[in-house]
Amino acid sequence: MTPALKIVADTVIRNIGQLVTVAQQPIEDASGPLQIIEHAAVAVHNGTIVWIGRDDIHGPELLPDPATGPDGITIIDAQGVVVTPGFVDSHTHLVFAGDRAEEFHQRRAGISYGELLAQGRGILTTMKATREADQEQLISLALQRLRAMSDYGTTTVEIKTGYGLDLETEERCLQIINKLNALEEITPPEYVEVRVVPTFLGAHSIPPEYRDRRSEYVKLVVEKMLPSFVGLARFCDVFCEREAFTLEESHLILERAKELGYLLKVHADQLSPSGGARLAAELGATSADHLDYASDSDLDAMREAGVVATLLPGCSYTLRTPYPAARRFLDHGLHVALATDFNPGTSYCENMQMMLGLAMSSMGMSLEEALTAATINGARALALDDQIGSIEVGKRCELALWSIQNYHEIGYHFGTDLVNSILVRR
Numbered sequence: 001m002t003p004a005l006k007i008v009a010d011t012v013i014r015n016i017g018q019l020v021t022v023a024q025q026p027i028e029d030a031s032g033p034l035q036i037i038e039h040a041a042v043a044v045h046n047g048t049i050v051w052i053g054r055d056d057i058h059g060p061e062l063l064p065d066p067a068t069g070p071d072g073i074t075i076i077d078a079q080g081v082v083v084t085p086g087f088v089d090s091h092t093h094l095v096f097a098g099d100r101a102e103e104f105h106q107r108r109a110g111i112s113y114g115e116l117l118a119q120g121r122g123i124l125t126t127m128k129a130t131r132e133a134d135q136e137q138l139i140s141l142a143l144q145r146l147r148a149m150s151d152y153g154t155t156t157v158e159i160k161t162g163y164g165l166d167l168e169t170e171e172r173c174l175q176i177i178n179k180l181n182a183l184e185e186i187t188p189p190e191y192v193e194v195r196v197v198p199t200f201l202g203a204h205s206i207p208p209e210y211r212d213r214r215s216e217y218v219k220l221v222v223e224k225m226l227p228s229f230v231g232l233a234r235f236c237d238v239f240c241e242r243e244a245f246t247l248e249e250s251h252l253i254l255e256r257a258k259e260l261g262y263l264l265k266v267h268a269d270q271l272s273p274s275g276g277a278r279l280a281a282e283l284g285a286t287s288a289d290h291l292d293y294a295s296d297s298d299l300d301a302m303r304e305a306g307v308v309a310t311l312l313p314g315c316s317y318t319l320r321t322p323y324p325a326a327r328r329f330l331d332h333g334l335h336v337a338l339a340t341d342f343n344p345g346t347s348y349c350e351n352m353q354m355m356l357g358l359a360m361s362s363m364g365m366s367l368e369e370a371l372t373a374a375t376i377n378g379a380r381a382l383a384l385d386d387q388i389g390s391i392e393v394g395k396r397c398e399l400a401l402w403s404i405q406n407y408h409e410i411g412y413h414f415g416t417d418l419v420n421s422i423l424v425r426r
């Protein structure tokens with residue numbers, strides 16, 4: 001007889017109807033592409049998952065943490081619902097002030113997103129409002145948005161700067177993003193349990209004061225901003241596009257960022273074939289995002305270089321452009337991630353469930369592919385897949401507790417929030 005497994009735990013989630021682990025390795029008692037365990041339990045110690053399995057069948061002997069004493073295990077009854085990894089929203093522009101409702105309706109009447117950018121509106125409209133806002137306003141807006149995201153099941157959010165476009169405001173936005181990870185420092189203390197990953201996107205648009213001397217702005221990004229923000233941002237991103245930064249400018253910025261130790265992302269081939277996807281592959285970026293105009297050979301280059309393809313259906317929904325054909329990316333053997341691209345111009349939506357729905361209804365993804373894209377592949381797009389994105393022993397406890405008993409309701413029952421709460425142990 002195998003001796004009982006003794007596990008030290010401080011939290012146990014019991015009575016889980018379906019534990020959708022999205023495990024990357026086969027696990028005992030689990031089945032199907034998402035490695036689902038029926039009637040399951042999860043044991044957690046110090047925020048790390050220490051055991052998962054069938055509730056009550058051959059579970060381990062759970063020992064409380066000696067520090068908390070014999071009554072120290074918190075038992076949470078999931079009441080038979082579905083539990084998945086929390087969503088990893090790997091592409092957002094969440095820190096900004098103002099809105100662009102007026103431009104949205106003008107676009108509905110015929111003006112294009114590219115035309116607005118060319119007229120110095122679009123991103124620059126938001127830049128003006130963001131520069132004028134003070135720290136408290138920006139934090140309070142960000143918190144409101146993070147709360148909405150966590151209500152829909154998101155536990156990790158990447159946040160880009162890119163609405164400051166000067167040294168001072170870009171730095172202020174990065175400091176705010178970092179502060180969101182330490183909310184007790186905010187007065188009065190705030191508790192949103194979402195993990196935040198900061199990205200520097202100084203190369204989002206050329207600010208108006210540099211309109212006729214763009215090379216000087218690129219120089220500012222390369223020589224001043226990038227070195228000053230080391231340690232404040234995990235990623236450096238560039239909007240490589242006809243209306244934004246050329247391939248050469250993007251190359252210059254990303255190459256310097258890489259030398260300084262940033263991980264890389266690229267807004268690639270969104271409005272035209274910009275060469276961004278190819279650049280992401282050349283420089284070993286973690287992800288290339290959008291990719292509406294990426295060619296087959298670009299996708300091959302991305303696969304060879306291990307670049308995650310992040311697809312953003314919220315943009316297609318807002319801009320009324322064709323949805324990315326996810327099948328094409330999957331057939332190229334790429335890891336596909338889904339994200340909201342939450343921003344005031346092209347995707348004003350905090351809700352990852354909506355992205356899953358669009359991926360299934362309009363991008364040709366199965367439920368299993370979409371859930372994988374919104375969890376473990378989002379984690380891959382942040383180079384955090386060793387820590388989050390699936391429910392496996394050794395991963396952090398960042399879960400979504402749904403209000404449904406069968407995960408097949410996801411994408412089928414639409415237009416309503418199916419997530420009850422998130423459960424995060426730090």
Ligand SMILES: N=CN[C@@H](CCC(=O)O)C(=O)O
Pocket residue numbers: 093122123126239267270315341343344345346
């Ligand atoms: N493409 C560039 N950046 C954002 C849009 C930002 C904005 O319009 O404010 C995007 O990912 O779609």
Ligand SMILES: [Zn+2]
Pocket residue numbers: 091092093267341343
């Ligand atoms: Zn974006």
